[in-house]
Amino acid sequence: xxxxxxxxxxxxxxxxxxxxxxxxxxxxxxxxxxxxxxxxxxxxxxxxxxxxxxxxxxxxxxxxxxxxxxxxxxxxxxxxxxxxxxxxxxxxxxxxxxxxxxxxxxxxxxxxxxxxxxxxxxxxxxxxx
Amino acid sequence: xxxxxxxxxxxxxxxxxxxxxxxxxxxxxxxxxxxxxxxxxxxxxxxxxxxxxxxxxxxxxxxxxxxxxxxxxxxxxxxxxxxxxxxxxxxxxxxxxxxxxxxxxxxxxxxxxxxxxxxxxxxxxxxxxxxxxxxxxxxxxxxxxxxxxxxxxxxxxxxxxxxxxxxxxxxxxxxxxxxxxxxxxxxxxxxxxxxxxxxxxxxxxxxxxxxxxxxxxxxxxxxxxxxxxxxxxxxxxxxxxxxxxxxxxxxxxxxxxxxxxxxxxxxxxxxxxxxxxxxxxxxxxxxxxxxxxxxxxxxxxxxxxxxxxxxxxxxxxxxxxxxxxxxxxxxxxxxxxxxxxxxxxxxxxxxxxxxxxxxxxxxxxxxxxxxxxxxxxxxxxxxxxxxxxxxxxxxxxxxxxxxxxxxxxxxxxxxxxxxxxxxxxxxxxxxxxxxxxxxxxxxxxxxxxxxxxxxxxxxxxxxxxxxxxxxxxxxxxxxxxxxxxxxxxxxxxxxxxxxxxxxxxxxxxxxxxxxxxxxxxxxxxxxxxxxxxxxxxxxxxx
Numbered sequence: 001x002x003x004x005x006x007x008x009x010x011x012x013x014x015x016x017x018x019x020x021x022x023x024x025x026x027x028x029x030x031x032x033x034x035x036x037x038x039x040x041x042x043x044x045x046x047x048x049x050x051x052x053x054x055x056x057x058x059x060x061x062x063x064x065x066x067x068x069x070x071x072x073x074x075x076x077x078x079x080x081x082x083x084x085x086x087x088x089x090x091x092x093x094x095x096x097x098x099x100x101x102x103x104x105x106x107x108x109x110x111x112x113x114x115x116x117x118x119x120x121x122x123x124x125x126x127x128x129x
Numbered sequence: 130x131x132x133x134x135x136x137x138x139x140x141x142x143x144x145x146x147x148x149x150x151x152x153x154x155x156x157x158x159x160x161x162x163x164x165x166x167x168x169x170x171x172x173x174x175x176x177x178x179x180x181x182x183x184x185x186x187x188x189x190x191x192x193x194x195x196x197x198x199x200x201x202x203x204x205x206x207x208x209x210x211x212x213x214x215x216x217x218x219x220x221x222x223x224x225x226x227x228x229x230x231x232x233x234x235x236x237x238x239x240x241x242x243x244x245x246x247x248x249x250x251x252x253x254x255x256x257x258x259x260x261x262x263x264x265x266x267x268x269x270x271x272x273x274x275x276x277x278x279x280x281x282x283x284x285x286x287x288x289x290x291x292x293x294x295x296x297x298x299x300x301x302x303x304x305x306x307x308x309x310x311x312x313x314x315x316x317x318x319x320x321x322x323x324x325x326x327x328x329x330x331x332x333x334x335x336x337x338x339x340x341x342x343x344x345x346x347x348x349x350x351x352x353x354x355x356x357x358x359x360x361x362x363x364x365x366x367x368x369x370x371x372x373x374x375x376x377x378x379x380x381x382x383x384x385x386x387x388x389x390x391x392x393x394x395x396x397x398x399x400x401x402x403x404x405x406x407x408x409x410x411x412x413x414x415x416x417x418x419x420x421x422x423x424x425x426x427x428x429x430x431x432x433x434x435x436x437x438x439x440x441x442x443x444x445x446x447x448x449x450x451x452x453x454x455x456x457x458x459x460x461x462x463x464x465x466x467x468x469x470x471x472x473x474x475x476x477x478x479x480x481x482x483x484x485x486x487x488x489x490x491x492x493x494x495x496x497x498x499x500x501x502x503x504x505x506x507x508x509x510x511x512x513x514x515x516x517x518x519x520x521x522x523x524x525x526x527x528x529x530x531x532x533x534x535x536x537x538x539x540x541x542x543x544x545x546x547x548x549x550x551x552x553x554x555x556x557x558x559x560x561x562x563x564x565x566x567x568x569x570x571x572x573x574x575x576x577x578x579x580x581x582x583x584x585x586x587x588x589x590x591x592x593x594x595x596x597x598x599x600x601x602x603x604x605x606x607x608x609x610x611x612x613x614x615x616x617x618x619x620x621x622x623x624x625x626x627x628x629x630x631x632x633x634x635x636x637x638x639x640x641x642x643x644x645x646x647x648x649x650x651x652x653x654x655x656x657x658x659x660x661x662x663x664x665x666x667x668x669x670x671x
Contacts, residue, residue: 018382029453035428091374113378
């Protein structure tokens with residue numbers, strides 16, 4: 001059974017639903033896929049996965065979410081788990097935020113909405129190799 | 130923005146259609162000349178009339194004197210001498226006559242009296258001869274000598290003729306002068322009318338100019354409102370774009386997912402009967418039926434716990450990739466009741482069958498996602514359209530105040546994601562008559578200010594209720610509040626607490642103007658942690 005996970009964070013449930021389905025189609029049972037609607041919920045998921053001894057490989061996060069911005073969240077993640085690859089998936093190209101995420105969260109890539117499955121797949125494959 | 134704003138103001142007003150300036154002056158000068166000329170003519174005519182009248186009177190008097198002289202002469206004849214009384218009366222008569230004659234001579238400028246004077250001199254000399262004879266006591270000779278009657282009659286006839294001429298002349302001159310007066314009056318009336326007409330024309334033109342200027346001003350004001358609105362939109366447009374990219378992303382991914390699912394399903398379809406026995410197939414179709422019926426489980430702590438439990442149960446049935454299969458089942462809306470899947474769990478085709486079922490059914494979920502995303506995009510586009518709309522008809526329209534508020538909330542949706550909790554307290558209110566585009570500007574300003582006041586989060590409350598003949602919109606934030614000393618100034622034009630370039634300082638001033646136009650009003654109460662803008666708008670007859 002897989003012990004590696006990909007976590008998606010976005011405040012829009014429909015984005016989470018389609019994103020997760022895409023990942024499942026791309027990578028099948030190779031990874032565990034979890035989703036969270038906010039940074040707070042993401043932390044809970046991270047803790048749960050840690051408890052299950054499932055290692056998070058990648059976090060794909062939206063930028064504009066209530067309460068906490070994606071770049072801020074990814075920076076916190078990076079601080080605690082520097083080995084997790086951080087990817088931003090956003091509809092709003094806020095250059096300053098992306099730059100901040102690059103510096104503080106070692107942002108691997110930023111995918112712009114609307115994205116293609118190939119784009120997503122390529123980013124994840126290259127990130128995990 | 131200012132350039133755009135200036136353009137309508139700079140447009141030259143309708144070209145001046147004033148007649149050349151001298152025309153009025155020319156008319157005035159001509160009028161004065163004509164007036165002086167006609168006054169002089171009338172005066173002269175009157176003088177002629179007067180002179181004719183005087184002459185006529187004098188002639189009458191002369192006639193009287195002549196007849197008196199004749200009577201005195203006869204008295205002398207009768208007495209046979211010229212006594213003292215007669216001498217005095219004769220002297221007196223002569224004096225009077227001389228005075229009248231001298232006056233007549235003065236009037237005799239055109240020599241029309243020459244003949245009369247000759248006749249008078251002849252008559253006088255006759256009378257003098259007769260009187261001399263009487264004085265010499267030759268009364269009888271005086272009578273014999275007498276040709277006085279003849280000269281008298283001639284004189285009398287001439288005087289009468291002259292009197293008639295003068296009467297006629299006076300009548301004629303009077304008629305002329307009357308005609309002149311009438312003409313002058315008519316001319317004056319005409320001139321006054323012309324001048325008045327010109328004056329009215331100028332006034333009318335000035336009035337039109339003013340009206341045009343006023344309309345320009347109003348247009349400039351509504352354009353200013355629109356500019357402010359669009360400037361506010363400019364600040365949030367990136368966020369609105371993000372909002373559209375979300376549903377677009379969902380649509381694109383859903384379509385791609387459906388496409389892949391169908392491709393896989395079509396490949397798998399022929400092998401269904403080979404891979405699954407009838408019992409397993411029954412279980413498989415039940416799964417499909419349930420998946421079509423159940424909504425997918427939403428991500429939550431609860432659903433994750435459920436998934437872990439299900440994973441454990443699947444592991445107990447020795448299902449391979451239990452967690453993955455559990456995830457697929459959860460996404461198909463299957464959670465606790467899954468005994469009917471036992472035949473599949475036991476099958477070595479378990480994962481294949483569940484993936485196949487998932488591929489067959491996921492397009493329904495994806496289609497739902499697409500429909501929701503399309504609705505969402507349409508809502509954003511509609512909000513943008515309502516927001517950017519600029520009605521120049523200037524006519525009041527039926528306004529649903531809540532719709533206007535919702536439009537602005539949609540535009541500011543991602544701004545609200547910055548730690549702001551939104552509370553809607555909309556009571557049933559009637560529609561009002563107003564200018565929807567301009568009211569949107571009011572809501573934009575108030576909501577924008579409220580959001581800015583809550584940099585570090587808070588609660589934005591929008592409340593609607595009816596009050597008397599109007600409706601009340603309360604926009605409340607839990608931000609820092611407005612210091613009491615500037616509360617009075619916030620509605621002033623160009624007053625801003627923001628640094629240069631961030632706000633024009635026209636926002637609330639424009640709101641106030643818009644509310645004035647609606648005969649509504651706005652008040653503010655503020656203390657730290659509670660700031661409420663309260664807008665009242667009249668309902669009017671809808």
